[in-house]
Amino acid sequence: MEKHQETAVSQMRKSVEKLGSSTQNYGAPTLLRFLIARRMDPEKAAKMFVQWQNWRAEFVPLGFIPESEIPDELNARKIYLQGLSKDGHPVLIIKASKHLPSKDHLQLKRFVVHLLDKTIASSIRGREIGNEKLIGILDLQQITVKNIDARALITGFQFLQSYYPERLAKLFLLSMPWFFVSIWRMVSCFLEKATLEKIVIVTNEKERKAFIMEIGEDTLPEEYGGKAKLVALQDVKLSHSPSQN
Incomplete structure (x- = not known):
C-alpha cells in the first residue's frame, strides 16, 4: 500500500x-x-x-440472506455462478429471459444481497482479504417485453454503488436487442461514472473474442464460447458462509 x-x-x-x-x-x-x-x-x-x-x-441482521427468504427468485433459476475468471474474479451470469418483474420488491432486494454475497464469498480462498471483485454477465438473448424490469436493474446497481463499493470488476452485456436500448439509456442515468466505465456492451466479433479471453474458456459456459456447463446459483455449495462484505 x-x-x-x-x-x-x-x-x-x-x-x-x-x-x-x-x-x-x-x-x-x-x-x-x-x-x-x-x-x-x-x-x-x-x-x-x-x-x-x-x-x-x-x-442483513443474520450476516447473510437465507434461501428460505427468497424462494420465488431462486425458483426462476436465472442466476448462474461459474467459478473464477483468468484474473481470479468469480463470474456471475444473469439470464434476463428467465426474469419476470416481481411484485415482491423486498424479496427482490434480499435476492440481490444474497447473490452478491454468495458470489463474493465464492472467490475467497481461506481468509477474506476485503478487496475481492466480481465479473457480471447480463445475457439479454431471447428477452421479450415481459422480461424488461428497469426497477430491478436500478436496484441492483444502486446496491452495488452504495453497499458494495469497488466490488464490480466488469459487467458484460450480451445480445442487447434494439428495443432494450432506450431502457438501458434510462437505467444508465442512475449510474456513477466509475460504474459506467466498467460496463462493456459486446456488439461485434472482436469484442466477443476479447470477452471470451478475459473470462477464460474453462470458466465460460459452452453457449458463450467456453467449455463449461451452466451452474445455477443455488447449486453452488460453499465450504464457508458468505462474508460480511
Whole structure:
C-alpha cells in the first residue's frame, strides 16, 4: 500500500470513530474500497462506511440472506455462478429471459444481497482479504417485453454503488436487442461514472473474442464460447458462509 493510501486509511479510521462507529474488524483493503469510491476523501468514505454498517445491521441482521427468504427468485433459476475468471474474479451470469418483474420488491432486494454475497464469498480462498471483485454477465438473448424490469436493474446497481463499493470488476452485456436500448439509456442515468466505465456492451466479433479471453474458456459456459456447463446459483455449495462484505 502506498504512503498516501496509508494516510487516507488512517484518517478514515479516525473519521469513522468520530461518527460513533469502529473499523476495528476491517483491514485496509476493505477501507480502501470505500476511499476509492469517494475519490480518496476520508470523511466522505467514513460516512459511506458507517451508512453501510448501519444498512447491513438492519437489512442483513443474520450476516447473510437465507434461501428460505427468497424462494420465488431462486425458483426462476436465472442466476448462474461459474467459478473464477483468468484474473481470479468469480463470474456471475444473469439470464434476463428467465426474469419476470416481481411484485415482491423486498424479496427482490434480499435476492440481490444474497447473490452478491454468495458470489463474493465464492472467490475467497481461506481468509477474506476485503478487496475481492466480481465479473457480471447480463445475457439479454431471447428477452421479450415481459422480461424488461428497469426497477430491478436500478436496484441492483444502486446496491452495488452504495453497499458494495469497488466490488464490480466488469459487467458484460450480451445480445442487447434494439428495443432494450432506450431502457438501458434510462437505467444508465442512475449510474456513477466509475460504474459506467466498467460496463462493456459486446456488439461485434472482436469484442466477443476479447470477452471470451478475459473470462477464460474453462470458466465460460459452452453457449458463450467456453467449455463449461451452466451452474445455477443455488447449486453452488460453499465450504464457508458468505462474508460480511
